[in-house]
Amino acid sequence: MAPLTTPLYKIPESVLVVIHTPALDVLLIRRADADEFWQSVTGSKDTADEPVALTAAREVAEETGIDCGPGTALASQLRDWRLQNVYDIYPRWRGRYAPGVTRNTEHLFGLCVPERIVPVLSPREHTAWQWLPYRDAADACFSPSNAEAILLLPQFAR
Template sequence: MGSDRPFKIPESVLVVIHTPALDVLLIQRADADDFWQSVTGSKDTADEALALTAAREVAEETGIDCGKGSVLAPQLVDWQLRNVYEIYPRWRARYAAGVTHNTEHLFGLCVPGRIEPRLNPHEHTAWRWLPYCEAADACFSPSNAEAILLLPQFAA
């Protein structure tokens, strides 16, 4: 990795964006056609608050503002769950030497309906809304699928 771009911090968020009817927004990665996912992203700095990371990633990847002071800010909920998983080998070069695992913190964001996201084309190329069980089935990542299946528990 070049000196102009720092290594990724192996601590990230996963944000399940959903409607009150439990429809889930999935976005397709630009670097992997078969990879549908929820919003994910790493902390920018070690001391960045997880809620700030979550709101920043949602804005960067979908254009949806759920940051502090926004109308949707109260709808961004930290589920107080985390996954520790092995980083896929194809993406390990983004991390410092020897880093093999990431800690992912789960959040939910309830939006009023199936809104159209504004994707960053460098990161994602397509989007779709699916009922939560179908969304879980469509996810490439097992931890993302498991998080989506928890949605009824957290949306209640």
């Protein structure tokens, strides 16, 4: 069997996971490569055929240490909102994608945790975290699509 290799380019299909409490407090994490950028968990598929729900659970675990994968206590709390954003990839990150790729499709998820959990960050990806009420979290996001997703939280958290 051939060894697994990291793809040369990122796949332009990703997830955005809004981690929140029942009280609608939202976890934001600060990017290591852009210190002023606060965001929800995001990440691209590892392979073209990876199911987006598995991408979401994998990215949550990698970026926060919160395990919501199949068979865990939080698995049922990871919800696919069945919404997608299609947006232009920021020029500063376009080099991570194949030549000519300029747009990304992002699948929206929510993850309800019982309380404000202290995340375990991957320092290579994120340098700080904060829990904020959802409206304040939306205001703090650098990405308009992330802010819009957070503002949808009350209708999906029911």
